Amino acid sequence: MSTVRVRFAPSPTGYLHIGGARTALFNWLYARHTGGTFVLRIEDTDRARFVPGSLEDIFTSLRWLGLDWDEGPEVGGPYGPYYQSERLPLYRQWADWLVAHGKAYRCYCTPAELEQMREAQRARKQETTGYDRRCRHLSPAERAAREAEGRPWVVRLAVPETGQVTFHDAIRGDITFDNARLQDVILLKSDGWPTYHLANVVDDHFMAITHILRGDEWLSSVPLHWHLYAAFGWEPPVWAHLPVILNPNGQGKMSKREIIMPDGLVVPVFIHQYREMGYLPEAMFNFLCGVGWALDGFTEIYDRATAIAAFDIAHVQASPGAFPADKLEWMNGVYIRRLAPDDLLERLLPYLARSLDQPIEVLRQHEGLRLLLPFVQERIKKLSEAADYVDYLFRREIVVPDPAELIPNGMTAETMATALERAAQTLEALPAWEEQAIETALRDLVATLGLKSGQLFGAIRLATTGKKVSPPLFVTLQAIGREQVCARLAAAVAGLRARGRGPTAAVLGEA
RNA sequence: GGCCCAUUCGUCUAGUGGACUAGGAUGUAGCCCUCUCAAGGCUAAGACACGGGUUCGAACCCCGUAUGGGCCA
Numbered sequence: 098m099s100t101v102r103v104r105f106a107p108s109p110t111g112y113l114h115i116g117g118a119r120t121a122l123f124n125w126l127y128a129r130h131t132g133g134t135f136v137l138r139i140e141d142t143d144r145a146r147f148v149p150g151s152l153e154d155i156f157t158s159l160r161w162l163g164l165d166w167d168e169g170p171e172v173g174g175p176y177g178p179y180y181q182s183e184r185l186p187l188y189r190q191w192a193d194w195l196v197a198h199g200k201a202y203r204c205y206c207t208p209a210e211l212e213q214m215r216e217a218q219r220a221r222k223q224e225t226t227g228y229d230r231r232c233r234h235l236s237p238a239e240r241a242a243r244e245a246e247g248r249p250w251v252v253r254l255a256v257p258e259t260g261q262v263t264f265h266d267a268i269r270g271d272i273t274f275d276n277a278r279l280q281d282v283i284l285l286k287s288d289g290w291p292t293y294h295l296a297n298v299v300d301d302h303f304m305a306i307t308h309i310l311r312g313d314e315w316l317s318s319v320p321l322h323w324h325l326y327a328a329f330g331w332e333p334p335v336w337a338h339l340p341v342i343l344n345p346n347g348q349g350k351m352s353k354r355e356i357i358m359p360d361g362l363v364v365p366v367f368i369h370q371y372r373e374m375g376y377l378p379e380a381m382f383n384f385l386c387g388v389g390w391a392l393d394g395f396t397e398i399y400d401r402a403t404a405i406a407a408f409d410i411a412h413v414q415a416s417p418g419a420f421p422a423d424k425l426e427w428m429n430g431v432y433i434r435r436l437a438p439d440d441l442l443e444r445l446l447p448y449l450a451r452s453l454d455q456p457i458e459v460l461r462q463h464e465g466l467r468l469l470l471p472f473v474q475e476r477i478k479k480l481s482e483a484a485d486y487v488d489y490l491f492r493r494e495i496v497v498p499d500p501a502e503l504i505p506n507g508m509t510a511e512t513m514a515t516a517l518e519r520a521a522q523t524l525e526a527l528p529a530w531e532e533q534a535i536e537t538a539l540r541d542l543v544a545t546l547g548l549k550s551g552q553l554f555g556a557i558r559l560a561t562t563g564k565k566v567s568p569p570l571f572v573t574l575q576a577i578g579r580e581q582v583c584a585r586l587a588a589a590v591a592g593l594r595a596r597g598r599g600p601t602a603a604v605l606g607e608a
Numbered sequence: 609g610g611c612c613c614a615u616u617c618g619u620c621u622a623g624u625g626g627a628c629u630a631g632g633a634u635g636u637a638g639c640c641c642u643c644u645c646a647a648g649g650c651u652a653a654g655a656c657a658c659g660g661g662u663u664c665g666a667a668c669c670c671c672g673u674a675u676g677g678g679c680c681a
């Protein structure tokens with residue numbers, strides 16, 4: 098029984114996107130499940146489309162997701178090199194072998210000739226267009242003449258012109274194609290570089306790959322690859338074509354550009370974008386598992402070990418599915434809520450430092466921030482959202498856009514001003530500056546003044562944080578600190594009494 | 609346009625001939641909790657694309673249609 102060897106073979110023509118990450122993940126899961134080997138191979142034969150930085154991004158993103166490779170770049174291994182650009186002699190050698198054994202042939206057609214041929218096919222409204230195999234049937238003399246002229250050539254695969262090819266896909270079952278639809282594809286270009294088909298098959302063979310898990314978009318090139326394996330006399334691997342991930346709206350393959358939903362939600366496509374927005378790698382991992390596969394149909398939240406233990410190719414979905422962006426949002430929230438406080442704080446620090454323009458060390462030691470952390474934790478779905486819940490701890494200036502917002506229905510500016518004034522006095526006089534004492538005092542005040550708690554608390558919240566939404570009020574006040582709270586209340590009172598003169602910005606003392 | 613693949617709640621999915629009055633999750637709505645927003649709890653609405661077969665029996669097998677997707681042109 099041979100051990101499983103799978104591979105993820107990205108091209109450095111773009112950053113790692115959702116679809117690529119899912120493909121890598123399923124390969125990785127299968128390798129870990131079977132105790133096999135996960136190989137990373139870089140298919141860098143398309144030099145024209147090379148995107149600088151994409152290679153680094155692919156490595157970084159894979160590692161961020163925890164998808165470590167057993168063989169490949171930066172790791173090495175017995176089947177290297179793992180960059181196709183470093184394997185060119187191998188491809189040439191096997192292209193030559195195919196020609197020598199009559200499985201492929203040199204084609205001397207120039208681009209102009211090919212264009213002419215296509216033109217003629219269009220004119221005749223020919224149903225099947227494509228290369229007409231004219232060089233395949235060259236006589237030895239014609240061939241020798243072209244060689245003598247020193248004409249450039251490509252190598253084309255001599256595909257059977259009739260019959261069918263049937264292969265098995267581990268997810269879809271048996272699939273049959275007519276050979277007549279197949280092209281004599283180019284294997285080796287005139288510059289000596291291989292095309293995808295040749296390099297892919299040669300590498301998979303010599304890297305001893307046993308299972309190919311890749312995107313469904315490759316399904317239609319399997320017949321070609323099947324014939325290549327047959328021509329070489331090699332045993333093909335097991336194929337398994339993963340369902341395409343569609344845009345969140347279900348229309349079309351998830352592209353390489355972020356898409357904007359009707360409700361304005363922006364759905365990025367690159368893994369690094371999710372990292373930057375504050376998605377947790379463990380949430381992303383869990384989530385990606387569920388796109389095209391399900392653990393048991395009941396459990397949504399599970400860890401790596403559980404996924405590895407249960408992963409099974411046969412149960413991968415065959416139909417394409419939309420990217421469930423809202424579920425990712427929810428799941429990330431679940432993972433954030435499960436974090437230990439210190440862990441959460443450490444992960445939050447870089448985001449807070451950038452948004453609040455504060456040194457990391459200041460944030461790490463900040464007592465008010467620590468106090469509010471558990472409440473922030475159950476409110477955010479992404480790390481990047483935390484700053485909005487604590488920014489008032491670090492501002493000296495609270496802007497209340499319109500003092501009118503401080504006044505609930507049924508109250509006048511003056512009654513509210515008085516109420517806030519009383520609140521400030523009460524808080525000023527508190528023996529201990531602590532959540533419970535603050536709550537007791539303010540609730541008593543509400544009763545004394547004959548207000549509804551929401552009326553007063555809402556106004557205090559707005560006056561002290563500048564927001565209508567915040568963590569629970571009393572702990573928030575504790576976090577802000579007595580001096581700041583009283584100063585902000587005083588500023589709000591002043592604003593209310595000066596109503597009608599437009600928005601008020603209260604510049605307060607040193608925080 | 610040709611070929612190939614697919615089709616279960618809006619979405620991600622469970623389901624591999626009887627355990628299906630089709631399960632879970634998300635999202636949506638309502639209620640509870642409540643100082644706001646969340647979180648949490650409870651409840652509700654919501655799907656086997658359609659038409660033929662095969663079978664005692666079909667979401668599940670076969671055929672056709674429709675729709676969607678992929679690849680090629």
